[in-house]
Amino acid sequence: MTFVLDRGLVADRDADGLRRMQPDRAYWNNIGPFGGWTAAVLMKAMLEDARALAPEMQPVSQTVDYMTGLKDDPLLVATACDRAGRSTQFWTASLRAAGAPTAAVRSTAVFGTRRPTGGYAEQAMPEVPAADRVDRLDFPNDRIAWPASYDMRVVEGRLFGRADSTRSLTWIRDADRRPLDFVSLAALVDTCFPRPYYRIGGPTPFSTISMTSYFHATANDLAAVDDDFILVDASGKTAGRGFSDQHADFWSADGQLLAVSQQVAWYDLPE
Structure with missing residues (x-):
């Protein structure tokens, strides 16, 4: 079976080593590709x-900067290794429309080898109903495809609900039950x-x-999740003067913290 995400990430290499691909309408946002799809494109590349240099490499972190919007034009993906050591690699990647003089999106990532060490966990997964006891979200805007x-499955947090808190708790997985890996994560x-x-x-x-x-999970951790739901615990601390923040934790159903993310966003809201 070819999953929806994988169909949308097919790319061909040209003579210059660039990956050429087409934006996937299945992951369309208001006026261009959904940012998560863009992050997956750059992560996959x-x-x-990274694994071509050292097969044991696994993602440790990824930063994506969305510098300008993308349309439905063919895309070019470029990657470069800034440093490759014995246990870590540092990569950059960019995404631009074919014919555009500059990149629209850029990414940096750190890859590393995972090894057994002592550790700790200072936070536990929130107690929530199992995903099969929560109704599936029916997103109200047909113009947004992704x-x-x-x-x-929304446990807490009603969209456009004028709540006192921005916190939301949501079970999520790929709709076609694609097994979880670093690209889909x-x-x-x-x-x-x-x-x-x-x-x-x-x-x-x-x-x-x-x-x-x-990324706190290993490839084996993600393989153990398979196509099960993961819990997303998201909240924001502040919004004002045109920018807002967000922090999110991503948990496996058995309580393992797989990843955390932070982002800053631009928004417009009259006073």
């Missing part, structure tokens, strides 16, 4: 190239709806500016 690619970390949407009565212009994800 860097991960493939939510249909996910099975979302790179997309999932951007599935949290904008935090201002939980404090105001309707949508407002919004765009993620920069998002950083830290």
